[in-house]
Amino acid sequence: MAEPFYSYIIEGLPDTPANLEWLLAHFECKQCGRCCRMHTIGLRITHAEAERFAQRQGVSVQEYVVGLVEDRGTYILPQPCRYLVNDACSVHDIKPSVCRKYPFHQRKPVDSDTAWVVIAGCPGSGDILRLIQNGKQLGLEYRPFSKPE
Numbered sequence: 311m312a313e314p315f316y317s318y319i320i321e322g323l324p325d326t327p328a329n330l331e332w333l334l335a336h337f338e339c340k341q342c343g344r345c346c347r348m349h350t351i352g353l354r355i356t357h358a359e360a361e362r363f364a365q366r367q368g369v370s371v372q373e374y375v376v377g378l379v380e381d382r383g384t385y386i387l388p389q390p391c392r393y394l395v396n397d398a399c400s401v402h403d404i405k406p407s408v409c410r411k412y413p414f415h416q417r418k419p420v421d422s423d424t425a426w427v428v429i430a431g432c433p434g435s436g437d438i439l440r441l442i443q444n445g446k447q448l449g450l451e452y453r454p455f456s457k458p459e
């Protein structure tokens with residue numbers, strides 16, 4: 311049975327690349343590989359990323375995307391990810407942005423100005439939530455978010 315989508319919106323963190331760097335700098339990956347088996351927010355790759363994967367495999371991008379679901383200008387890789395080999399990423403040097411940012415995700419602002427979400431299914435997410443909870447001087451808060459986009 312699929313696990314429910316569940317994450318936290320981080321309040322008070324402006325949507326800038328510097329803030330993603332701040333989040334990633336305070337996040338420690340536990341190397342569990344869970345995000346490669348069940349990414350939760352979808353393994354979406356851009357056209358440019360599909361081109362890089364196609365080039366690596368020695369095929370055209372048109373051949374590469376055959377069978378992939380196309381949605382809003384992105385392609386969705388099936389899960390578990392085809393590039394997970396022996397519990398490790400086999401394309402680390404060209405892995406897509408959605409993987410580089412995990413467990414953080416930029417959500418389109420609908421009911422909030424803050425667009426950063428942390429995926430609760432990631433075992434490392436508790437550390438960043440504790441940091442926010444304990445560091446009130448950061449001016450950050452988080453609240454549960456349980457609806458898919």
Ligand code: SF4
Pocket residue numbers: 338339340341342343344345346412413431432433434435
């Ligand atoms: S789920 Fe989180 S802790 Fe596990 S490998 Fe992915 S980013 Fe690292």
Ligand code: SF4
Pocket residue numbers: 345346347353391392393394395398399400401402405406409
């Ligand atoms: S591309 Fe690499 S990091 Fe991203 S889901 Fe696949 S195996 Fe994991």
